[in-house]
Amino acid sequence: MKHFTSIADVQNVDQLVEQAILFKNNPFQSELGKGKKVGLVFLNPSLRTRLSTQVAAQNLGAEAIVLDIGKDGWALEFNDGVVMNGDKAEHIREAAAVMGRYFDILGVRTFPGLTDRSEDYAEILLQSFIKYAGIPVVSLESGTRHPLQSLADLMTIQEQWPHSHKPKVVLTWAPHVKALPQAVPNSFAEWMIQADVDFSIANPAGYDLAPEFSNGVSVFHDQAEALEGADFVYVKNWSSYEHYGQVLSQDEKWTFGQKQLSLTNNAKVMHCLPVRRGLVIKDEVLDSKNAIHLEQAENRVYAAQSILNELLK
Numbered sequence: 004m005k006h007f008t009s010i011a012d013v014q015n016v017d018q019l020v021e022q023a024i025l026f027k028n029n030p031f032q033s034e035l036g037k038g039k040k041v042g043l044v045f046l047n048p049s050l051r052t053r054l055s056t057q058v059a060a061q062n063l064g065a066e067a068i069v070l071d072i073g074k075d076g077w078a079l080e081f082n083d084g085v086v087m088n089g090d091k092a093e094h095i096r097e098a099a100a101v102m103g104r105y106f107d108i109l110g111v112r113t114f115p116g117l118t119d120r121s122e123d124y125a126e127i128l129l130q131s132f133i134k135y136a137g138i139p140v141v142s143l144e145s146g147t148r149h150p151l152q153s154l155a156d157l158m159t160i161q162e163q164w165p166h167s168h169k170p171k172v173v174l175t176w177a178p179h180v181k182a183l184p185q186a187v188p189n190s191f192a193e194w195m196i197q198a199d200v201d202f203s204i205a206n207p208a209g210y211d212l213a214p215e216f217s218n219g220v221s222v223f224h225d226q227a228e229a230l231e232g233a234d235f236v237y238v239k240n241w242s243s244y245e246h247y248g249q250v251l252s253q254d255e256k257w258t259f260g261q262k263q264l265s266l267t268n269n270a271k272v273m274h275c276l277p278v279r280r281g282l283v284i285k286d287e288v289l290d291s292k293n294a295i296h297l298e299q300a301e302n303r304v305y306a307a308q309s310i311l312n313e314l315l316k
């Protein structure tokens with residue numbers, strides 16, 4: 004593995020999940036990180052990704068160094084050939100190249116702007132870090148994907164499903180007050196399509212994911228129909244891909260509560276966090292035994308650890 008930016012970078016997904024579970028059972032079994040430095044650069048806020056990746060690096064014996072570049076670093080220019088006479092003090096060409104000289108692995112979080120779809124989906128920011136850092140780069144969530152989250156999600160589903168038949172997994176949209184990226188649902192769909200599960204998506208009209216992420220997946224615009232018999236329900240808001248970055252609906256009928264849960268096969272309910280209680284998922288579900296969002300968050304450490312371990316090999 005040269006970089007980790009999507010499932011396409013993984014040679015053997017089953018082996019990766021197996022390794023993550025092994026790390027959960029014995030976090031200190033690998034010392035591949037000894038003497039190595041992992042830089043974690045955040046252009047946007049984070050709680051779980053930041054902390055779990057730091058813990059993961061430390062479990063491997065590596066030192067993790069975090070820079071909140073959106074807050075503490077120089078504002079970065081990503082365009083070439085510009086006269087930098089505005090508020091951007093440093094070009095990505097120098098910033099990433101310098102980081103490449105300090106670290107052995109670089110983790111990068113860059114949210115999409117949600118105004119220019121082709122720019123966001125070209126992953127210009129993440130690709131610029133890869134181009135100029137010259138070391139392995141791990142996506143800590145980019146414009147279109149959140150692969151560390153998806154690996155932890157797949158690991159969680161496997162842990163929670165002891166049966167030999169495929170679980171029915173439904174990704175459902177839920178309302179939100181802000182325009183959120185499509186990275187988590189895109190990525191989850193990408194990983195579920197490759198997993199041994201029966202996967203479908205529920206979202207209101209106008210919220211279909213980009214075709215490259217939902218190709219071949221059954222998409223329901225009727226949430227109740229989609230939830231019938233579900234074993235796992237992944238609840239998440241995202242803004243429109245079609246009407247790019249727009250909030251088209253705040254329909255609270257899509258808020259996931261006991262009413263929705265009762266349609267399922269006593270489903271395990273997932274969310275990547277942070278979750279807005281009462282708006283996205285009701286307390287009655289989040290505080291029930293069906294909710295496994297904290298298990299997902301815990302598994303973020305071991306998902307990150309298995310990826311860093313691969314890159315350190």
Ligand code: CP
Pocket residue numbers: 048049050051052053144152275276277
């Ligand atoms: N799920 C997730 O990535 O959480 P953070 O945004 O807090 O890192």
